[in-house]
Amino acid sequence: KNQVEQxxxxxxxxxxxxxxxxxxxxxxxxxxxxxxxxxxxxxxxxLTIMTFSENTKSNGRYTATLDADTKQSSLHITASQLSDSxxxxxxxxxxxxxxxxxxxxxxxQVIP
Amino acid sequence: IAGITQAPTSQILAAGRxxxxxxxxxxxxxxxxxxxxxxxxxxxxxxYSNTAGTTGxxxxxxxxxxxxxxxxxxxxxxxxAVPSQTSVYFCASSYxxxxxxxxxxxxxxxxxx
Numbered sequence: 001k002n003q004v005e006q007x008x009x010x011x012x013x014x015x016x017x018x019x020x021x022x023x024x025x026x027x028x029x030x031x032x033x034x035x036x037x038x039x040x041x042x043x044x045x046x047l048t049i050m051t052f053s054e055n056t057k058s059n060g061r062y063t064a065t066l067d068a069d070t071k072q073s074s075l076h077i078t079a080s081q082l083s084d085s086x087x088x089x090x091x092x093x094x095x096x097x098x099x100x101x102x103x104x105x106x107x108x109q110v111i112p
Numbered sequence: 113i114a115g116i117t118q119a120p121t122s123q124i125l126a127a128g129r130x131x132x133x134x135x136x137x138x139x140x141x142x143x144x145x146x147x148x149x150x151x152x153x154x155x156x157x158x159x160y161s162n163t164a165g166t167t168g169x170x171x172x173x174x175x176x177x178x179x180x181x182x183x184x185x186x187x188x189x190x191x192x193a194v195p196s197q198t199s200v201y202f203c204a205s206s207y208x209x210x211x212x213x214x215x216x217x218x219x220x221x222x223x224x225x
Binding site for chain 2: 045
């Protein structure tokens with residue numbers, strides 16, 4: 001069964017600090033991996049998308065890495081801001097959108 | 113451009129009642145999806161539509177039906193609501209059914225009593 005596991009489940013950091021969120025998956029075959037940001041009470045918004053051949057992708061202060069051999073991805077947030085407080089969801093596809101597996105997400109809280 | 117909209121924002125529904133959740137997108141996306149999000153679980157696909165006129169079952173389709181009469185609209189119907197259908201429902205769309213980015217609506221919070 002395809003699975004996506006994220007860690008930590010929740011995280012509290014001080015404003016201005018960096019943090020790294022982890023995603024491990026067992027989805028096979030692998031097509032692509034996405035990170036989404038979901039603010040409380042809103043729908044998820046895409047941050048990055050990576051295919052098998054990509055091992056890093058940035059979107060402003062967000063940098064995602066992918067190791068397809070170990071089936072691991074991380075999302076690094078630099079110089080965190082209060083607006084980064086949200087859930088971050090890792091999503092892995094095996095080739096079709098009806099075959100997408102979502103992680104439960106990491107709930108990040110940035111405090112002043 | 114509104115993107116993707118959902119209605120209602122929230123609803124309390126008595127068990128056994130019929131309910132249709134509305135979803136409309138103005139991005140001319142071919143593919144649309146309905147997910148439910150429950151505490152402690154990842155988003156789960158209920159139904160999808162790769163293009164107008166076609167629909168398919170996702171991971172948790174029981175108790176739900178959909179239709180796709182045109183490109184823009186993708187309503188989700190609960191024929192006879194049960195308490196286990198209490199959840200937050202998200203509609204999403206993508207340019208094609210292939211590996212493209214999905215755009216999500218704001219969600220509908222449904223409580224079945």
